[in-house]
Amino acid sequence: MPTVEQDRSAQVGRPPRIAIATPGRSPWSETFIAAHIERLREVVLVLTGGAPPRVVAGGAPLLREGWVGRLLDGVEGRLRGGRTVDLIRHRIAKRLTQDRVEVMLAEYGTSGAEVLEPCKALGIPLVVHFHGFDAHRPKYIDRYGGYRELFAYASALVVVSRAMEQQLLALGAPREKVVYNVYGIDVSRFTPGSPGDAPPHLVAIGRFAAKKAPQLTLRAFRKVLDACPEARLTMAGKGKLWDECVALVQELGMAHAVELPGIVTPERVAELMRNSRAFVQHSVVTPDGDHEGTPLAVLEAMACALPVIATAHAGIADVVQHGERGLLCAEHDVDAMAAHMIGCIRDPQAAARMGLAGRAYVERAHRVEDRVAGLQRILDRAARGEAQVLE
16 A cells, blocks of 8 residues: 555646665676666665665665674674574665655565565565576575565556466466566767678677576577688676687687677776677576576677677567567577578678667667656656556
8 A cells, every 4th residue: 555655646737756776795786776866756765785785875884884783783793693685675665654664675586585575564666677697596495485575566567578477377477567667878879880880790698697508698699700701709797608609719719800899987888899700609597597687788789780690598689670670589599590690791781771760669669768767757656656568
């Protein structure tokens, strides 16, 4: 039920006061979360730094520092149940009250489960934004009891791919709460290049993580070099598989053709995309069940009028129509991915056609202002106690 304050919010037409909880150390390190913080109206509190969050962004940590502080927290923690997590949740509730929060946006299902207790105690509506691993990996699903309590209390469960939507429904999420709202792109920053005129340069942007399978992209590119020695590949980013991929480039004799610049600025990302023939990414389901959502880099590439060469994985298949906006293959099919790369290198006009179709699609369906406005509507309805409108 909405509180009196929330009813008043609906009456005067003002946006509700929003708190955002995210596990990242810096809430601005993930582009989509930064967009929520910067573009949603009336974000009055950002909690970050773990699950549960332990820091107020721009403010003090929720736990005291120094040995005296830790001693005092230890005593208070024992009085509140004996666990540090109980103390953190008590202080989250205190901040929610202090900042007169009217609706909580939890980034990732794991954050939602961790802030459920204080939201429930205060009657604050909770909107949970799932992004990928949180919806799929059994390790986290089991830790939070299949999210059963979260599904029961949350006002809305936001998903970023149709595969994720089906996953939450299979876990028992109520259909009327699951809302599809994919990320948006700043189309004034990611502007069109001309892949038809670009050199045979392929680009990949993202973490060197198992679900992005960068080593499979490299193995596919080795086959490309055999057919098109002039081809070049830049893979920007870092991650656990970085060292393995550096070694693989050497092992496959591709040091002259593959650039691994590490983490680059958003401006450099846009520049790389505008001067390449195609974007490449070989996403897969990992052995421990991890999935992508809808990779932001895929949408950024499309905004830059780049055709996307990728796997038909999770949300990629929702936005990249095969043969129209890019070329998709099955997961682990390195030969097919190589063939698609070679096709774009040898047929620049086809690359240009697919790239323009991708740009038109992003302008129509994935402008950041439109997607954040969609999330704002979800939060507004939650704060007013209204049913969600499903897409």
